[in-house]
Amino acid sequence: MGELICRNIALGYESTILVKDLNFEVQKGAYLCIVGENGAGKSTLMRTILHLQKPLAGEIVYGEGLHATEIGYLPQQTLVQRDFPASVQEVVLSGCQSRLGRHAFYTKEDKMRAAERMERLGITHLAKRCYRELSGGQQQRVLLARALCATERMLLLDEPVSGLDPKVTIELYELIRDLNQEGITVIMISHDILSAIQYADHILHIGAEVFYGTTEAYQNSPQGMGYLERGQRK
Amino acid sequence: MIEQFRMYFAYPFVQYAMIVGVLIALCSSLLGVTLVLKRFSFIGDGLSHVAFGAMAIAAVVGVTDDMLLVLPITMICAVLLLWTGQNTKIKGDAAVAMISVGALAIGYLLMNLFPTSSNISGDVCSTLFGSTSILTLKFSEVVLCVILSIVVVTVFVFCYHRIFAVTFDENFARAVGTKVNRFNLLIAILIAVIIVLAMNLVGSLLVSALIIFPALSAMRVLKSFLSVTICSAVLSVCCATVGILLSIIYGTPVGSTIVAMDITAFIIFTIIGKIGGRS
Numbered sequence: 001m002g003e004l005i006c007r008n009i010a011l012g013y014e015s016t017i018l019v020k021d022l023n024f025e026v027q028k029g030a031y032l033c034i035v036g037e038n039g040a041g042k043s044t045l046m047r048t049i050l051h052l053q054k055p056l057a058g059e060i061v062y063g064e065g066l067h068a069t070e071i072g073y074l075p076q077q078t079l080v081q082r083d084f085p086a087s088v089q090e091v092v093l094s095g096c097q098s099r100l101g102r103h104a105f106y107t108k109e110d111k112m113r114a115a116e117r118m119e120r121l122g123i124t125h126l127a128k129r130c131y132r133e134l135s136g137g138q139q140q141r142v143l144l145a146r147a148l149c150a151t152e153r154m155l156l157l158d159e160p161v162s163g164l165d166p167k168v169t170i171e172l173y174e175l176i177r178d179l180n181q182e183g184i185t186v187i188m189i190s191h192d193i194l195s196a197i198q199y200a201d202h203i204l205h206i207g208a209e210v211f212y213g214t215t216e217a218y219q220n221s222p223q224g225m226g227y228l229e230r231g232q233r234k
Numbered sequence: 235m236i237e238q239f240r241m242y243f244a245y246p247f248v249q250y251a252m253i254v255g256v257l258i259a260l261c262s263s264l265l266g267v268t269l270v271l272k273r274f275s276f277i278g279d280g281l282s283h284v285a286f287g288a289m290a291i292a293a294v295v296g297v298t299d300d301m302l303l304v305l306p307i308t309m310i311c312a313v314l315l316l317w318t319g320q321n322t323k324i325k326g327d328a329a330v331a332m333i334s335v336g337a338l339a340i341g342y343l344l345m346n347l348f349p350t351s352s353n354i355s356g357d358v359c360s361t362l363f364g365s366t367s368i369l370t371l372k373f374s375e376v377v378l379c380v381i382l383s384i385v386v387v388t389v390f391v392f393c394y395h396r397i398f399a400v401t402f403d404e405n406f407a408r409a410v411g412t413k414v415n416r417f418n419l420l421i422a423i424l425i426a427v428i429i430v431l432a433m434n435l436v437g438s439l440l441v442s443a444l445i446i447f448p449a450l451s452a453m454r455v456l457k458s459f460l461s462v463t464i465c466s467a468v469l470s471v472c473c474a475t476v477g478i479l480l481s482i483i484y485g486t487p488v489g490s491t492i493v494a495m496d497i498t499a500f501i502i503f504t505i506i507g508k509i510g511g512r513s
Contacts, residue, residue, distance in 0.1 A: 050409040069411030075403065084271055084402055087458035094399045098410040104392040130457035150410045 002027045003066050003154060003185055004049065008058035011041045011048060017056065018044060024204055024212045028064060028153075031177075031186045033196035035227065036206040042189045045206065046158055049187070066154060069098050072147030074157040077139070082132060088142050089127045092118055095149025110149075117145040121175065137168035144175070154185040161192060173199055193228060235483075242482050250371045251488070252478055257383040258435045259444065259474030259492075261428050263466040264390045266449030267459070268401045268421060277315055278442035280334035281429045284311040286361055286438040287337030290344040293357075301378065301430065309426040311337075316422035363437040363489055371434065379434070382427055389424060393417065398459050435474075436489030447496035448473070454500075454507035473499055 002025035009022040018041035026032055034042050047053045049060060051068045062068060072095070095117070096110040118124045121141045126134065131142060140160055147155055157176070161169040169192075177199055180186045190196045196203060196215075203218040205211040211223045218224035242248045269275055288307040292300045315329060345354055371379075390397070399407045400417045408414045425445075432441045448466035456462045477492030 050405075052405060052408055069409075071409065073406055073409040075405050075409075078403065078405075080271055080273070081402065083453075085267075085453050085457055085459060085462045086398070086402060090398065090459050091402065094395070094402060094406075095410075097396065097399045097407060097412050100395065104395070106395060128458075133457070146406070156409075 002030075003062065003064050004187075005061040005063060006049075006058065007061065009045075009048065009055045009060065010057040011044045012056055013044070019206050019210065022058070022206070022210060026185060026187065026202070029180070029183055029185055030202055031180045031200045032188070032202045032204060033200035034187065034189045034204045034206065035191075035193055035196055040207045042206060043158065046156060046187075046189055049156065070151050070153060072149075072151035072155045074140070074143050074147045074155065074160055076158050076162070077143075084132055086131045087127070088118070088123060088129050088131055088134070089114065091131050091142055092145045092149060095146035098150060114145070114149055117148045120148070121145045135168075136164050137172060140164065140172055141175075148179075152184070154187070155179065157186065157188040159189050159191060161190075161195075169195075197228070238483065239479070246373075247371065248482065250373070250376045252475070254371060254376055254379045255435055255474045255478045255488075255492070256471050257379060258428075258432045259448075259470040260467055261383050261386045262432050262441075262444045263448040263470035264387070264463065265421065265424055265428065266445045266447075266466055266470075267453070267462055268397055269425065270446055270449045270453070271401050274316065275442065275446050276330050276334075277312070277425065278429060278445040280315065280330035281308055281312055281426060282433060282438040282441035283334035283341075284308050284337040285430055285433055285441075287341035287344075289361055289433075289438075290341035294344050294348040301375075304433075305427065305430050308430050309423055312422040312426035312429075313419060316418055316425070361433075361437060362439045363487060375434070379431055382431055386424055386427060389420070393420065394463075397421065402459075436492060440489045440493050443493040443496060444470070444474075447493070447500050451496075451500045451503035454503040455510060469499055469503075470496070 004026040006022055006024050010017055010020045011022065012018040018039075022045075034045065036042050044053070048055050050071060050073055051060075093106055093111065093114045096106055096113060099110055100106065115124070115127075118127060121144055123138065123141050123145060126138060126142070131139065134142065144155075144160075147157075155176075160176070161172055164172065173195055176186060176188070188196075188200070197219060200215055202213065203211065203215050203224070205218065205223055205227065207223075209223055211218060211221055213221070219228065243252075269277060285304050285308045288304040289300055291307075292303040295303070297303050311333060315333065342358060345358060396407075396412060396417050399412060400414055400421075404414055428445070429441050432444050436444055448470035449462070451469055452462045452465040456465055473495035474492050477495040478488060480486065480495075481488045481491040
């Protein structure tokens with residue numbers, strides 16, 4: 001049984017159905033990339049997996065004792081964050097918010113956890129710095145550390161490399177790969193099809209026709225070949 | 235000058251004004267950071283107009299204690315604006331503009347249709363600019379203000395980390411299971427309480443200045459949420475104290491003097507921020 005199972009999901013809003021009868025299962029430790037054209041429903045799918053919105057039909061089941069709130073989410077940056085006065089430490093610590101329970105304040109344990117995640121992502125030296133003054137790559141590391149505070153098992157990343165320069169992009173991809181090799185399941189929305197094929201072991205292509213399978217199978221499928229060709233031409 | 239203060243502070247109404255002024259300044263600055271960052275700066279303004287309308291209704295209906303009517307009405311509007319405002323057809327700023335101007339018009343209309351005193355424009359002016367009401371506080375109003383302030387500060391301190399989380403990234407907070415709607419509702423209610431309290435001090439037109447200026451000033455210079463929050467609270471209290479003292483000495487309107495202090499502080503902080511940012 002997989003950690004995340006989507007059964008007959010239909011996605012969309014109000015009267016528009018974007019995707020119908022979507023079925024897939026994510027195994028523990030997998031690295032899944034969700035690709036597709038703009039507006040195909042990638043972000044909607046991600047929001048559905050996170051329970052931020054309900055699917056039009058079907059159900060999402062979590063297996064192997066994973067709770068919906070145990071998914072570490074790396075959202076796209078919002079406008080608010082661009083001038084938000086917050087130190088790196090405050091942002092990372094806020095990843096522990098689901099551990100607060102009924103308490104008002106973070107425990108020493110939570111703070112240790114945040115410190116440990118910062119160490120792991122190599123941002124300890126930035127702890128006191130202001131989040132909005134960091135470079136794009138550093139900000140993504142901070143948000144990744146926050147996501148890791150919320151989870152030990154599954155990361156959901158929404159276009160983590162958008163707006164980053166090539167060198168930083170590669171560093172971030174390698175970092176995510178390392179985390180995956182340490183046993184964390186990774187689900188990533190990506191526009192960058194070439195890197196998706198390079199790093200992921202499974203591909204979910206949503207659009208007019210849905211493909212789900214291993215990366216090798218995708219590269220040999222008609223959709224995969226078509227999409228790859230277009231991706232390379234760009 | 236100290237002699238002069240000692241003389242003034244012998245009067246209970248001056249003491250009341252000081253206590254209430256400091257408490258209101260403290261409370262109003264706390265949520266300012268959140269409102270500014272959530273792009274809700276104008277909600278304070280909108281809600282204060284609602285409170286003005288509610289006060290007019292209270293005067294017409296003849297309720298003995300204004301608060302009983304004004305507080306619930308403002309709270310309901312705050313909830314409507316903040317909590318449901320995000321997914322309704324009329325978007326945030328348009329909804330705020332609509333409700334605030336509407337309440338202002340209705341309030342003024344009611345005051346004219348059913349005049350409670352001969353000096354309508356005087357009444358309106360003092361409700362809008364709070365010119366005298368801080369100096370005419372009754373003991374019961376001071377007690378109410380103290381209690382509400384304690385509630386606001388306590389709730390804020392205990393929800394501080396969640397308010398931060400919800401302000402910084404609502405989607406992330408929701409994804410890890412924080413009850414975001416509940417905290418947005420809480421923020422809305424706190425704001426309503428603060429505005430109704432602060433109307434006594436600066437009047438309904440100037441309330442939002444009290445809420446946003448300290449936060450904006452602190453954000454020019456400081457870099458973490460905690461330091462911004464603390465700094466804006468301290469700054470707001472200082473400005474209110476100085477403002478009240480100056481208005482006592484020079485006989486200026488209390489509300490606008492305090493706001494003038496807030497503006498001065500904002501300019502100073504902006505300059506400090508510019509210099510500090512360059513080096």
